[in-house]
Amino acid sequence: MTALTLDGLAAAASIKSELRERVDVLRERGVVPGLGTLLVGDDPASRSYVAGKHRDCAEVGVESIRVDLPATASRADVLAAVRDLNAAPEVTGYIVQLPLPGGIDENEVLEAIDPDKDADGLHPTNLGRLVLGVAGELTSPLPCTPAGIVELLRRNDVTLAGKHVTVIGRGLTVGRPLGLLLTRKGIDATVTLTHSRTPDIAAEVRRADIVVAAVGVPHLVTADWIKPGAAVVDVGVTRVGTTESGKAKLSGDVDPGVAEVAGWLSPNPGGVGPMTRALLVSNVVQSAERA
Numbered sequence: 294m295t296a297l298t299l300d301g302l303a304a305a306a307s308i309k310s311e312l313r314e315r316v317d318v319l320r321e322r323g324v325v326p327g328l329g330t331l332l333v334g335d336d337p338a339s340r341s342y343v344a345g346k347h348r349d350c351a352e353v354g355v356e357s358i359r360v361d362l363p364a365t366a367s368r369a370d371v372l373a374a375v376r377d378l379n380a381a382p383e384v385t386g387y388i389v390q391l392p393l394p395g396g397i398d399e400n401e402v403l404e405a406i407d408p409d410k411d412a413d414g415l416h417p418t419n420l421g422r423l424v425l426g427v428a429g430e431l432t433s434p435l436p437c438t439p440a441g442i443v444e445l446l447r448r449n450d451v452t453l454a455g456k457h458v459t460v461i462g463r464g465l466t467v468g469r470p471l472g473l474l475l476t477r478k479g480i481d482a483t484v485t486l487t488h489s490r491t492p493d494i495a496a497e498v499r500r501a502d503i504v505v506a507a508v509g510v511p512h513l514v515t516a517d518w519i520k521p522g523a524a525v526v527d528v529g530v531t532r533v534g535t536t537e538s539g540k541a542k543l544s545g546d547v548d549p550g551v552a553e554v555a556g557w558l559s560p561n562p563g564g565v566g567p568m569t570r571a572l573l574v575s576n577v578v579q580s581a582e583r584a
């Protein structure tokens with residue numbers, strides 16, 4: 294068996310073309326959605342993700358405003374930049390790229406974001422709405438990677454209702470909110486959320502219909518962990534060197550041998566990453582529609 298590809302580039306391209314039409318309608322009404330990004334430091338991966346976010350915005354007609362601070366920026370500098378973005382009328386939604394350099398409290402920064410401008414759905418108010426079950430189409434933004442994973446599965450006809458999903462990783466941007474999203478009414482999956490202190494992760498993965506690996510350990514998930522026919526979503530990414538042309542060499546959390554056992558497999562790169570970015574643009578468009 295060779296797994297079907299959960300093609301994130303193709304799904305993201307469809308989402309962006311749908312968003313383009315909604316942006317045109319907004320512009321006709323005089324509403325111009327604008328994404329702000331705040332990047333602190335010079336981590337090459339974060340730089341590349343932020344650049345991708347601005348490219349996506351340009352593709353769909355969303356304006357984008359970029360604020361970059363040096364790695365030496367203080368807590369006060371970062372909080373001042375957040376205050377400026379909260380006040381900027383041309384910024385209808387924005388993100389603070391994570392991780393922040395050591396010494397800056399991410400929770401404090403996320404809490405300082407105006408929840409109505411939180412394009413990442415990571416402000417405590419919006420995470421709280423996710424718990425309450427009120428996040429959705431015209432209410433509040435969902436975290437981009439979890440929403441992108443659900444959308445990638447949906448667009449490839451992978452059923453979630455009644456299925457057992459094992460998630461590896463409990464981080465703020467993926468594992469923890471994904472567990473909440475998958476168990477919401479209307480999605481109706483049963484979730485096992487595993488992490489570094491789970492005694493036997495392989496055993497939890499073996500009984501899953503759908504596996505989401507978001508831990509950042511190259512090729513952690515091997516074919517012998519996978520129930521035949523399961524859908525496998527590879528989120529984690531580790532830079533494992535550079536190619537001869539100087540490009541970063543990336544490795545996902547899933548061993549390529551998994552393709553021989555799984556029913557579906559997302560490539561990495563080219564799977565969840567582009568979906569994360571497309572769902573970010575979707576959050577910005579939705580917030581402009583709400584406004």
Ligand SMILES: Nc1nc2c(c(=O)[nH]1)N[C@@H](CN(C=O)c1ccc(C(=O)N[C@@H](CCC(=O)O)C(=O)O)cc1)CN2
Nearest residue numbers: 341342388389390391392437466562563564566567569
């Ligand atoms: N504020 C946030 N910070 C971070 C988030 C987030 O959702 N909000 N998630 C991750 C990183 N991330 C988003 O910012 C992200 C990861 C990957 C990609 C992506 O497009 N990946 C490409 C490969 C790109 C490359 O070559 O480096 C792919 O998978 O095809 C976009 C966004 C942590 N921080």
